[in-house]
Amino acid sequence: MFTSGPMIASLILSFTDYSIIQTTHGVGWANYHDALHDPYVRTAMRNTLIYTLISVPLHVIVALYLASLLARVGRGGGFFRTAFYLPQMSPTVVTGILYLLIFNGSFGVLNAGLRVLHIRGPFWTTDPTWVKPGLALMISVWGVGASVVIFLAALKGVPQHLYEAAAMDGASKWRRFRDVTLPMISPAIFFVVIINTIAGLQTFDQVYTAFFNQSTPYGTNASLMYAIYIFQQAFTFFKFGYASALAWILFLVIGVITAVQIVASRRFVYYEGQR
Amino acid sequence: MSSGFATPTPAQGSAQPLPAALPIAPRRRWYRPPAGGLSRIAYYTMLTFCTFLFVYPFVWAVSNSLKTRDDFFDHQTRLVPHPFQWSNYSDVFNGVEGQLYKAAFGTWIWNSLWISVLAAVTVTVSSSLVAFGFAYFRFPLRNFFFGCVLATMMLPGVVTLVPTYLLWNKLHFTGPGTFLFLSKNQYPLWAPNLFGSAFYIFLMRQFFLGIPRELFEASRMDGDNYWTMFWRIAAPLARPAMIVTFIFEFKASWTELQKAIVYLRSDKTFTVPRGLKNLLDLYGPSAGGHGDYQVIVAATVLSTLPMIIIFFLGQRYFVEGIATQGRKG
Numbered sequence: 319m320f321t322s323g324p325m326i327a328s329l330i331l332s333f334t335d336y337s338i339i340q341t342t343h344g345v346g347w348a349n350y351h352d353a354l355h356d357p358y359v360r361t362a363m364r365n366t367l368i369y370t371l372i373s374v375p376l377h378v379i380v381a382l383y384l385a386s387l388l389a390r391v392g393r394g395g396g397f398f399r400t401a402f403y404l405p406q407m408s409p410t411v412v413t414g415i416l417y418l419l420i421f422n423g424s425f426g427v428l429n430a431g432l433r434v435l436h437i438r439g440p441f442w443t444t445d446p447t448w449v450k451p452g453l454a455l456m457i458s459v460w461g462v463g464a465s466v467v468i469f470l471a472a473l474k475g476v477p478q479h480l481y482e483a484a485a486m487d488g489a490s491k492w493r494r495f496r497d498v499t500l501p502m503i504s505p506a507i508f509f510v511v512i513i514n515t516i517a518g519l520q521t522f523d524q525v526y527t528a529f530f531n532q533s534t535p536y537g538t539n540a541s542l543m544y545a546i547y548i549f550q551q552a553f554t555f556f557k558f559g560y561a562s563a564l565a566w567i568l569f570l571v572i573g574v575i576t577a578v579q580i581v582a583s584r585r586f587v588y589y590e591g592q593r
Numbered sequence: 594m595s596s597g598f599a600t601p602t603p604a605q606g607s608a609q610p611l612p613a614a615l616p617i618a619p620r621r622r623w624y625r626p627p628a629g630g631l632s633r634i635a636y637y638t639m640l641t642f643c644t645f646l647f648v649y650p651f652v653w654a655v656s657n658s659l660k661t662r663d664d665f666f667d668h669q670t671r672l673v674p675h676p677f678q679w680s681n682y683s684d685v686f687n688g689v690e691g692q693l694y695k696a697a698f699g700t701w702i703w704n705s706l707w708i709s710v711l712a713a714v715t716v717t718v719s720s721s722l723v724a725f726g727f728a729y730f731r732f733p734l735r736n737f738f739f740g741c742v743l744a745t746m747m748l749p750g751v752v753t754l755v756p757t758y759l760l761w762n763k764l765h766f767t768g769p770g771t772f773l774f775l776s777k778n779q780y781p782l783w784a785p786n787l788f789g790s791a792f793y794i795f796l797m798r799q800f801f802l803g804i805p806r807e808l809f810e811a812s813r814m815d816g817d818n819y820w821t822m823f824w825r826i827a828a829p830l831a832r833p834a835m836i837v838t839f840i841f842e843f844k845a846s847w848t849e850l851q852k853a854i855v856y857l858r859s860d861k862t863f864t865v866p867r868g869l870k871n872l873l874d875l876y877g878p879s880a881g882g883h884g885d886y887q888v889i890v891a892a893t894v895l896s897t898l899p900m901i902i903i904f905f906l907g908q909r910y911f912v913e914g915i916a917t918q919g920r921k922g
Contacts, residue, residue: 327759328753400908405647408897411850415889416893425669426669434670464915558758562755569749
């Protein structure tokens with residue numbers, strides 16, 4: 319209830335030119351109209367969507383792979399599970415700083431490592447095409463720990479007899495994974511996808527740390543995330559009305575994407591005891 | 594899994610059926626492929642390699658926090674610093690020679706510490722009270738209100754950021770000054786927790802529902818009122834859920850950046866993340882600093898360390914908390 323008040327306030331604000339300093343007027347749909355024609359909004363939205371599209375599948379695949387490795391080794395997995403979860407404890411600012419230094423094109427250790435393998439690494443933090451994959455690796459893939467725990471719990475819940483039956487039918491390893499494991503853990507996958515999509519669309523901390531400060535309010539074009547743009551409009555330029563409109567657009571986008579995912583999930587997600 | 598957690602039973606008419614694939618089940622035999630020793634070794638090799646990649650950034654940070662500035666830029670692949678420059682850590686507190694800006698890192702750690710403890714304590718108490726209300730009492734529209742609480746969990750934080758700021762601004766908490774001995778600017782970082790938080794309310798309600806109602810009826814017979822019933826029966830039994838809430842919120846509060854940037858103005862009031870961001874901005878070459886990254890990295894090690902300690906102290910609670918999150922889906 320403490321949240322729904324501000325939410326409604328935000329909706330009202332989005333139709334005004336509220337800025338603390340000047341008197342406030344209702345401006346109707348002008349904020350929304352401006353947002354649709356603001357080139358920065360378009361850049362920010364594109365960046366955010368691209369980032370989310372890269373990071374979510376990577377996240378799910380890596381988490382699933384690590385979880386199935388852990389499930390295979392059984393009890394001895396505790397140590398490894400801890401190792402995979404540990405990055406979750408890193409404060410987001412620290413992740414942003416580590417990203418900036420490790421992924422640096424000229425002196426970063428990642429490219430130094432790639433050079434050993436005779437691969438010329440790209441300038442991760444400055445080359446527009448490589449900014450978002452790099453961020454996805456550092457933020458989403460490195461922070462895969464919670465999803466590994468969720469998948470591991472799900473994998474442990476798959477009844478052994480299903481595998482035995484499949485093996486009896488001569489199903490290959492891949493078929494057993496595709497036709498037994500995947501459907502049985504699909505609720506967990508669905509959950510991880512939803513949560514990470516929402517988080518991806520709101521990415522702020524790490525990117526803000528790495529690319530933005532008071533003197534560079536627009537950062538670099540390739541790293542301008544939507545949540546950061548809202549933040550700048552509100553707290554650097556004090557356009558609270560406009561920022562509220564932008565926030566509501568993001569809210570709607572998240573709502574639509576989540577709804578689409580839920581509808582799609584009816585086809586792919588299998589709940590036990592439901593026909 | 595740990596024994597402290599009873600699997601909560603879903604309430605009648607709870608929002609969604611819980612997916613059956615996820616409960617913390619009684620220990621089942623894990624699926625093991627009929628494999629020989631060789632493929633077992635392959636799994637362990639693969640796991641070790643992945644572990645190396647995941648832990649590497651931490652190792653990197655510790656290693657580079659002990660390098661000299663030249664070493665930092667010239668010898669990135671070298672893990673063992675040569676020579677060891679321990680003074681980087683004292684530089685975090687005392688400032689780097691030739692740098693105008695002297696970080697108040699000790700103050701930041703202190704601020705983060707008390708804010709995080711306060712945030713965690715308030716959210717644990719308030720959320721458990723609200724959750725107890727939802728679990729024990731039957732009142733009209735209960736499920737509707739509980740749905741409202743859950744809905745706030747889906748809200749993007751940025752939507753509420755602006756109006757919440759304006760609210761604090763109306764209350765004159767965004768300017769300088771103190772209120773009840775504490776800097777006004779720091780209130781927005783913990784005070785909203787007095788109203789509870791959706792995920793924790795959900796977590797704790799599920800837990801309370803798992804407590805047999807007879808226990809409460811018995812305590813009523815013993816002359817307990819609702820208040821003593823909560824403190825004598827419900828709270829002690831729900832300790833595992835409360836610990837989960839406490840450490841999750843402590844971590845969330847310790848790592849919080851966005852609100853800290855919005856509300857904290859002077860560097861005496863900064864929390865650790867806000868301070869780190871400041872250090873990065875001021876020491877970075879773009880701001881005219883010398884790029885003393887070895888000191889910044891030392892500061893990141895210092896600010897991550899408490900989280901690592903918390904994690905090892907409460908590892909099983911983290912795993913339980915995450916599993917609950919998964920089950921809710």
